[in-house]
Amino acid sequence: xxxxxxxPQNLTxxxxxxxxxxxxxxxxxxxxxxLQQHPGGGIVSLFMLSSGKKKHGRLIATINIQEKHxxxxxxxxxxxxxxxxxxxxxxNNDMRFGAGTRLTVKP
Amino acid sequence: xSGVTQTPKHLITATGQRVTLRCSPRSGDLSVYWYQQSLxxxxxxxxxxxxxxxxxxxxxxxxxxxxxxPDLHSELNLSSLELGDSALYFCASSLGTAPYEQYFGPGTRLTVT
Numbered sequence: 001x002x003x004x005x006x007x008p009q010n011l012t013x014x015x016x017x018x019x020x021x022x023x024x025x026x027x028x029x030x031x032x033x034x035l036q037q038h039p040g041g042g043i044v045s046l047f048m049l050s051s052g053k054k055k056h057g058r059l060i061a062t063i064n065i066q067e068k069h070x071x072x073x074x075x076x077x078x079x080x081x082x083x084x085x086x087x088x089x090x091x092n093n094d095m096r097f098g099a100g101t102r103l104t105v106k107p
Numbered sequence: 108x109s110g111v112t113q114t115p116k117h118l119i120t121a122t123g124q125r126v127t128l129r130c131s132p133r134s135g136d137l138s139v140y141w142y143q144q145s146l147x148x149x150x151x152x153x154x155x156x157x158x159x160x161x162x163x164x165x166x167x168x169x170x171x172x173x174x175x176x177p178d179l180h181s182e183l184n185l186s187s188l189e190l191g192d193s194a195l196y197f198c199a200s201s202l203g204t205a206p207y208e209q210y211f212g213p214g215t216r217l218t219v220t
Contacts, residue, residue: 031206041195043211044109050206086150090206093163095140097150 003027006087006098013105019074021101023087026068034061034072035086037100043086046072077105110134111200111212119218125186128215132179132200138162139181140201140209141173145194156181157204188219 005024013019023032034046047054047061049070054061058077063070074081082105087098110133120126132139141153143166152165156175167173170188175181185192195214201207 033209035211041214041216043197043199043214045199045209045211048206048208088150093155094165095152097152099149 002099003096004087004089004098006085006101008101009099010102011104013077013103015078015105015107017077017105019077019081019103019105021072021085021087021103023070023072023098024068025070025087025089025096027089027091027096029065029068029089029091031090032063032070033088033090033095034070035088037084037086039083046085074103077103079105079107081105109210109212111198111210113196113198113212113215115215116213117216117218119220120188121220122188122190124188124219125184126188126217128183128185128196128198128217130181130183130198130200130212132181132198133210136200136202136210137179138201138204138207139175139179140199141167141181141183142197142199143194144197144214145191148194150197153183155204162204185217190219193217193219 031050049063060073084100086100112131137158153167155163173183197214199209199211
């Protein structure tokens with residue numbers, strides 16, 4: 001079993017839909033990152049969380065440390081949100097990555 | 108544009124060869140991280156340097172080495188290359204030691220033939 005599990009693996013949505021991507025981890029962490037990887041390969045860091053909730057535009061990330069779970073929400077999804085979303089956890093100077101969730105938003 | 112630069116963008120080489128990948132961090136960032144992304148393994152953390160010193164080591168093979176220079180740029184050296192080393196190699200930088208937000212470079216795509 002991977003230390004970082006993401007679900008779903010693939011997600012297709014219609015433009016405007018509310019999206020949720022989940023990340024569960026099995027190790028203690030000091031922080032969790034959500035990354036976005038565009039079809040061209042570039043990676044952008046969306047959020048870094050150690051507790052609570054963060055919001056940036058249409059993106060919201062939450063983390064529950066006790067339950068070892070984080071969610072990334074996208075409100076009013078748009079085709080430009082189509083990308084792979086990757087959860088990464090930081091623990092003891094080491095980072096572990098989820099396998100990613102491939103999101104496709106159709107117009 | 109993250110402010111992190113990586114060269115070269117693409118590299119094609121043969122098995123057994125040695126290559127050097129270069130990364131320049133964002134202005135002001137002291138930490139550099141190297142990651143490997145292959146089709147079968149996904150993203151993996153290789154190594155982190157902070158202000159010239161090795162800070163953390165992940166799944167870095169003994170055939171691979173890295174260093175960070177006084178001007179804070181970093182190089183990742185890959186030697187005795189194997190077909191399985193074909194991957195995207197990303198570097199990222201951050202202000203200090205983790206857990207700070209990281210800024211990723213565009214990556215170097217290495218193909219070993």
